Amino acid sequence: MKFNVLTYGCQMNVHDSDWLIRAMESxxxxxxxxxxxxIFILNTCSVRDKPEQKVYNVLRRLGYLCTSPGDFVAVGGCVAQQIGEGFLERFPYVRLVFGSDGIVQAPQYLEELAVDHEKRLVLNDFLAQYPEREGGLANPNEELLPPGIGTIPGQAFVNIMQGCDNFCAYCIVPYTRGRQKSRLSSAIIDECRALVKSGVREITLLGQNVNSFGMDKNGSDLSFAQLLYKIAEIEGLERVRFTTSHPKDIAPEVIKAFGELPNLCPHLHLPVQSGSDNILKKMGRKYDRARYLGIVEGLKEVCPEIALTTDIIVGFPGETDEDFEQTMDIMERVRFESSFSFKYSDRPGVAALKMMPKVPEDVAQKRLTRLQERQKHITRECLEELDGNDMIVLLERNSKWQEDGGVAWRGKDPGGRVVNIFIEGIEGHLPLGGKLVKAKIIEAKNHSLVGVKVGDLW
Structure with missing residues (x-):
């Protein structure tokens, strides 16, 4: 069977899609x-309104491509969990709907639907425990599935948990991905070992809130900090990252790890959402700006070179000009290297839906524009401070920026910054993805760095 996967949303969705591709190819x-x-598979996101509307538009387009009896569409992810049978009622060519836990069964039922052209299914039940996946490498002797489309050479993502127990006032995730379920630490560590054995050099641990790993009903024998140290010990693992972190649960041991683990990358995505205590309380974030700034101070004390990035929502119900100025102030204090910033939008079923007063659209847009403009300047200033520094870059793929006499490659430094490196005497077809190289930074762009190779590839 020939299939295509379209993915929207977060890195966890990207990882889920890569796994599904590998599972079906196997x-x-x-x-x-x-x-x-x-056969078309949509992996969807409903965190904001626009991606959800995009799903409906894509489904209408795919309807024109389903011309034979065996052609069909499967819809997975957060919108699938939210809408469920509504997709079957609205689109006759949608024959499988699966939520975040249902993805485990999706390969089996995709095969069944490819044979039985009348069958239609919804897999939206939440499971009590983390559902281990075929090819999840819980067994250290299990062979790796073939590399998935979109996989970056030398890098891999490993789920350590699923769902969320926080119920922030604006967030639909607990309703679409369910309550938090931590994965068995032994399964996580075995998967990481197998990936490193296969040639992976950088692993990113994924979860809605990795800092609360092990704190759910079924728990775990290890805390998140203990898990980090165990994984960092794996021989041959050059880099470890994790995302996403909730500030309320970050433990002192995790902060300490940034100063003690040489292969824990000096980069942390730490969503602040707002700089106003008033708005943070309304959001149900369970920390205040003093707590957040204290975390930042602790991180910079143990790891002065750490790159901090964040998420920010503007225009949350009841946000005043003073509240917004507090957000601008925390940006200046922390100097985030980059941020994902959005206007608040109502999501069905969340507490903020009924909160008043709503911020007028034009006011929210002006605030967002001002914040994003300031972020551009801070990002550029942070990158300019790195001019002349030596960096170890993990190469990913050919860069869009090219010159005569060699080939430019795109990669990332330990801080997660994009670095374009011109390498003389290297032909473009050589497989350098997954290689490490020492580079000197010679120029800062608006969102990336330019470097030159100053050491051998390894």
Whole structure:
């Protein structure tokens, strides 16, 4: 069977899609471009309104491509969890709907639906425990599935948990991904070991709130900090990252790890959402600006070179000009290297839906524009401070920026910054993805760095 996967939303969705591609290829299916496929799988996001509307538009378009009896669409992810049977009622060519826990069963039922053209299914039940996946490498002797489309050479993502127990007032995640379920630490460590054995050099641990790993009903034998130290010990693992972190749960031991673990990358995505105590309380974030700034101070004390990034919501119900100025102030104090910033939008079922007063659209847009403009300047200033520094860069792929006499490669430094490196005497077709190289930074761009190779590839 020929299939195509379209992915929207967060890195966890990207990871889920990569796993699904590998799982179906291991069953003999072939991942192809959209124009060649007869089975289409959408992995969806409903964190904000726009991605959800995009799903409906894509489904209408795919309807024109489902021309044979065996052609069909499967919808997975957060919108699938939210809408459920509504997709089957609205789109006759949608024959499988699966939520975040249902993805484990999706490969089996995709095969069944490819044979039985009348069957239609919804897999939206939440499971009590983390559902281990086929090819999850819980067994250290299990062979790795074939690399998935979109996989970056030398890098891998490993789920350590699923769902969320925080119920922030604006967030739909607990309703679409369910309550928090920590994965068995032994399964996580075995998967990481197998990945490193296969040639992976950088692992990113994924979860809605990795800092609360092990704190859920079923718990774990290890805390998140203990898990970090265990994984960092794996021989041959050059880099460890994790995302996303909730400030309320970050333990002193995790902060300490940034100063003690040489392969824990000096980068942390730490969503602040707002700089106003008033708004943080309304959001249900369970920390205040003093607590957040204290975490930042602790991180910079043990790891002065750490790069901090964040998420910010502007225009949350009841946000005043003073509240917004507090957010601008915390940006100046922390100097985030980058931020994902959005206007608040109502999501069905969340507490903020009924909160008043709503911030007028034009006011929210002006605030967002001002914040994003300031962020651009801070980002550029942070990058300019690195001019002349030596960095170890993990190469990913050919850069869009090229010059005569060699090939430019795109990679990332330990802080997660994009670095474009011109490498003389290297032909473009050579497989350098996954290689490490020492580079000297010679120029800062608006959102990336330019470097030159000053050491051998390894």
């Amino acid at each position: 069953r003999g299916w072939k991942a192809v471009e959209e124009s060649e496929a007869n």
